[in-house]
Amino acid sequence: MSRVLIVGAGLTGSLCACLLRRKLPNKVNIVVWDKSRGAGGRMSTSRSPNDPSCTVDLGAQYISATPYYARIHSSFYEELLAQDILKPLVAPVEGMMLKEEEIVNYVTPHGVSSIIKHYLKESGAEVLYDRHVTHIHRKSTTWEVCCKGGMPERFDIVVLTMPVPQILQLQGDVESLIGENQRRMLEAVSYSSRYALGLFYKADTRIDVPWAAKYVSNNPCVRFIAIDDKKRNLASKTCGPSVVVHTSVPFGIQHLEEEKDAVQPIILEELEKLMPDLPQPDSIKCQKWRYSQVTRSVADCPGQMILHSQPLLVCGGDGFTHSNFDGCIESALKVFEVLKSSL
Ligand SMILES: Cc1cc2nc3c(=O)[nH]c(=O)nc-3n(C[C@H](O)[C@H](O)[C@H](O)COP(=O)(O)OP(=O)(O)OC[C@H]3O[C@@H](n4cnc5c(N)ncnc54)[C@H](O)[C@@H]3O)c2cc1C
Secondary structure: OEEEEEEOOOHHHHHHHHHHHHHOOOOEEEEEEOOOOOOOHHHOEEEOOOOOOOEEEOOOOOEEEOHHHHHHOHHHHHHHHHOOOOEEOOOOEEOOOOOOOOOEEEEOOOOOHHHHHHHHHHHOOEEEOOOOEEEEEEEOOEEEEEEOOOOOEEEOEEEEOOOHHHHHOOEEHHHHHOOHHHHHHHHOOEEOOEEEEEEEOOOOOOOOOOOOEEEOOOOOOEEEEEEHHHHOOOOOOOOOOEEEEEEOHHHHHHOOOOOHHHHHHHHHHHHHHHOOOOOOOOEEEEEEEOOOOEEEOOOOOOOOEEEEOOOEEEEOOHHHOOOOHHHHHHHHHHHHHHHHHHO
């Protein structure tokens, strides 16, 4: 049995773990570490501190299938639809740009992190949170992986699925193992940055707008607003509504190095101008997405990058493809091919 560490419990990492378990069941012992307190990464779902049943998706909002990806990834879509993890988007969205005809949008009634939780459960992996990987050292035929405040552990194979700048922050032997050409390619990867606010409301609060989500084009700060429960078509009214607000990328970049506490009131002030009748929320969560969506991925890349072959150290994620559901599936499948041929 090879001991495989997957760093990152986002979509790419959870799907890599699931593919390993399903396709190579007796060959691997899978461990997933993530620095956060829960699963999802940029597909995370936040809960209201006052009512855990009131949730909001602060990152990814929809799963949008083009005809091409709906066909080549049909088994992934079918599995999630059969389990009611994905449902077609039926709620009205104002100003959505349909880049391609016949695109089908899906929502996740239980929050977008339900996709990741599904894959992690299927993987049977040992999943540990609050594990912030800082150093990776080579020890003969294995890797010694260190995380903040924890004991180092040994693994036969390591898979890195975090945003590319966070891969480049790793210390230890991994720094010198990244070849000059590979480093240049990784350093060229870029991401947009934005803030997200989640507003949680008490039960029985009414938000009377004719849309479930709306793209805003005439405000320097706010780019997108969704009445999240309405967007996800949640029937239950046992908890209050929730609202998510995404800022524009120029606003995100302008305020990137400021504290969240200083930026939150600016976003709220702009939101009030756009929605003066919005009731006062019960609680608010502010999220800074320093690495939001990939604006330039690794050039000429087959969806993964092998940093070292024996022992294997490989990286994947949307930085190696593109920033959405299908980009992560594409990368996870490519990482899996590399793992399969080395096991
Ligand atoms: C605001 C926003 C809106 C978006 N909208 C959409 C959308 O509508 N539809 C869509 O399909 N996609 C959307 N995306 C993109 C989508 O969310 C991402 O492409 C996808 O979630 C990336 O998954 P990943 O697993 O590759 O990376 P991530 O989700 O970033 O997962 C990487 C994980 O690694 C962990 N990590 C990082 N460093 C370390 C470390 N040193 N040690 C341990 N763990 C570490 C992180 O905590 C994280 O959980 C959006 C993203 C954002 C931010």
